[in-house]
Amino acid sequence: FFCRNLFTRKQSARFEKQHDVGWKLFGKVPLRENSQKDPKKIQKEYEEKTGRAHRPLSPKQNVRKNLDFEPLSTTALILEDRPANLPAKPAEEAQKHRQQYEEMVVQAKKRELKEAQKRKKQLEERCKLEDSIGNAVLTWNNEILPNWETMCCSRKVRELWWQGIPPSVRGKVWSLAIGNELNITHELYDICLARAKEKWRSHSTGAAEVECEDAGFSAADREASLELIKLDISRTFPNLCIFQQGGPYHDTLHSILGAYTCYRPDVGYVQGMSFIAAVLILNLDTADAFIAFSNLLNKPCQMAFFRVDHGLMLTYFAAFEVFFEENLPKLFAHFKKNNLTPDIYLIDWIFTLYSKSLPLDLACRVWDVFCRDGEEFLFRTALGILKLFEDILTKMDFIHIAQFLTKLPEDLPSEEFFTSIAAIQMQSRNKKWAQV
Amino acid sequence: MGSAEEDYNFVFKVVLIGESGVGKTNLLSRFTRNEFNHDSRTTIGVEFSTRTIVVGDAVVKAQIWDTAGLERYRAITSAYYRGAVGALVVFDITKHQTYDVVDRWLKELYEHAEASIVVMLVGNKTDLAQAREVPMEEAKMFADNNGLLFVETSALDSTNVEQAFETILKEIFHKVQKQKQRSSQSNTVSLASESPESTAVAQTEKRPCCVAL
Numbered sequence: 318f319f320c321r322n323l324f325t326r327k328q329s330a331r332f333e334k335q336h337d338v339g340w341k342l343f344g345k346v347p348l349r350e351n352s353q354k355d356p357k358k359i360q361k362e363y364e365e366k367t368g369r370a371h372r373p374l375s376p377k378q379n380v381r382k383n384l385d386f387e388p389l390s391t392t393a394l395i396l397e398d399r400p401a402n403l404p405a406k407p408a409e410e411a412q413k414h415r416q417q418y419e420e421m422v423v424q425a426k427k428r429e430l431k432e433a434q435k436r437k438k439q440l441e442e443r444c445k446l447e448d449s450i451g452n453a454v455l456t457w458n459n460e461i462l463p464n465w466e467t468m469c470c471s472r473k474v475r476e477l478w479w480q481g482i483p484p485s486v487r488g489k490v491w492s493l494a495i496g497n498e499l500n501i502t503h504e505l506y507d508i509c510l511a512r513a514k515e516k517w518r519s520h521s522t523g524a525a526e527v528e529c530e531d532a533g534f535s536a537a538d539r540e541a542s543l544e545l546i547k548l549d550i551s552r553t554f555p556n557l558c559i560f561q562q563g564g565p566y567h568d569t570l571h572s573i574l575g576a577y578t579c580y581r582p583d584v585g586y587v588q589g590m591s592f593i594a595a596v597l598i599l600n601l602d603t604a605d606a607f608i609a610f611s612n613l614l615n616k617p618c619q620m621a622f623f624r625v626d627h628g629l630m631l632t633y634f635a636a637f638e639v640f641f642e643e644n645l646p647k648l649f650a651h652f653k654k655n656n657l658t659p660d661i662y663l664i665d666w667i668f669t670l671y672s673k674s675l676p677l678d679l680a681c682r683v684w685d686v687f688c689r690d691g692e693e694f695l696f697r698t699a700l701g702i703l704k705l706f707e708d709i710l711t712k713m714d715f716i717h718i719a720q721f722l723t724k725l726p727e728d729l730p731s732e733e734f735f736t737s738i739a740a741i742q743m744q745s746r747n748k749k750w751a752q753v
Numbered sequence: 754m755g756s757a758e759e760d761y762n763f764v765f766k767v768v769l770i771g772e773s774g775v776g777k778t779n780l781l782s783r784f785t786r787n788e789f790n791h792d793s794r795t796t797i798g799v800e801f802s803t804r805t806i807v808v809g810d811a812v813v814k815a816q817i818w819d820t821a822g823l824e825r826y827r828a829i830t831s832a833y834y835r836g837a838v839g840a841l842v843v844f845d846i847t848k849h850q851t852y853d854v855v856d857r858w859l860k861e862l863y864e865h866a867e868a869s870i871v872v873m874l875v876g877n878k879t880d881l882a883q884a885r886e887v888p889m890e891e892a893k894m895f896a897d898n899n900g901l902l903f904v905e906t907s908a909l910d911s912t913n914v915e916q917a918f919e920t921i922l923k924e925i926f927h928k929v930q931k932q933k934q935r936s937s938q939s940n941t942v943s944l945a946s947e948s949p950e951s952t953a954v955a956q957t958e959k960r961p962c963c964v965a966l
Contacts, residue, residue: 545773545774545823548773548774549773549795551792552792552793552794552795553794553795554794555790555792555793555794561792585825587823587825588773588795588797588821588823588826589795589797591795592795625825625826625828625829627828627829630829658832660798660829660832661798661799661833662798664797664798664799664829665797665798668797668798669797673794673797716764716801716803716816719801720801720802720803723798723799723800723801724800
């Protein structure tokens, strides 16, 4: 905090200095100028004033270098009289020009001041935001996390939770909220990983099948699963460049997905998992990420999707549509008319828990509340997206809606987004999500 | 709205299917945006792209559904075949396994799509010729025996990509024309009349179609 205060003071001092310089530099110019001057001299003086002299390290130039922005062109405007070889301006005209010049400088000055104030405000806001994050970290670390069981459901915590969990405690909170119903230990992770590695080795040397408890799965399927993991790892957040071959998290992601196929051979690897594991890796240590990953996928909604239980998925879609109609009747009718079914957009959103379709920071905030509220929040988020873009979507036809929803705009406004999620009621004719 | 892109006589729904990693997404991005991405993201569910081309004196808008290739997803993705008038079944010429399962993809396709759907077998990644595992003759023969169009492409160096899509769209167009002539009195002109939503074959009111309705 000390550092930050110092920084603010420095910043404002800098602004003052700059204004000072600006006045002296430009305000005096017209007064000092003689009417009879040869152009070369003017040029030289101008260069000196603006610090563009040939001497490379004039003090003025140093000052300029320290400013975080160059004076605007209007501020740098210097009023000069006509060159000597031309007839002088009439006094009246000269007076008028001087006046106009002064007005221009005043205007420019005003604008600069305004901008400086705006910048200062922005900085203050950023500091405030950082402070609030800093305070939130303290609250999470000192108050909430040590008393998790008693505090996690209190109103105050739930509200703080909605604001977004600070990145430094995010992993811990996720772990606690997801829980470890499966009682997976770090040792179990090591065992699964070792088994996965053995499989890879035998796979690459072309040895005979390694017996594993995945009865009912042919060798070809298993092979395909290993191939698929390899294929998908480099296709997970490719723009982050950390999961690709040679990237720092490539092996970690590979390990977690491989270990999972050994832990749950009945589920195996299904596309979408790589994105979920990747987000967890970004917030947790490897073994803890594995524990959270396995427990997360064990939740009813995730199990239904990752086992591709079509019947159950349709049940989820039907429930979603009940709330869709309730919350956004107009858009719902428009979608029905265009035969835009939820499987077109929801599959991607649910399988990757929004990590593929939303910007990563927003996706993490969705995960925050998903950890708090459970699967219901995934569908609430979907409705929030539809609500946010309701006006645009009602004007589109089938293909444009489909394209829009499968490729959401990258600059989603986070506050508006969460406001529209908050406006979604997950209650239909007195029935809650679980009942529907 | 009202832009040149919206001015068309027909909309054809075409699905892209085939194993994961054979390059479906890149074939599509090459055709619609002339882009290729070495690390394109895994497709989950379905993604969409469109492009409008001229066939004869008609303007055809291709509405292409790029589906996820994962075997496990088939239960979901087969729902996307409904109302499609064309399908590109893509395999990777450097991975025999992706060719071996073409049969299964076709079966899936015919189960859920119109019988009259135009299907093209596409062997992708010809730029990796040194790693070829599927001989062109073999795939060509398979296509001939099964009444499929056939082409080999490279989304990376864009060989035959344009041609592949153009060929199938023309073929669909001709099929529609023939069907129309046959049933000139009736209103059922589309290949997939039961699904109005996907506008399998639609006509805009702005420009009269080249064939009298």
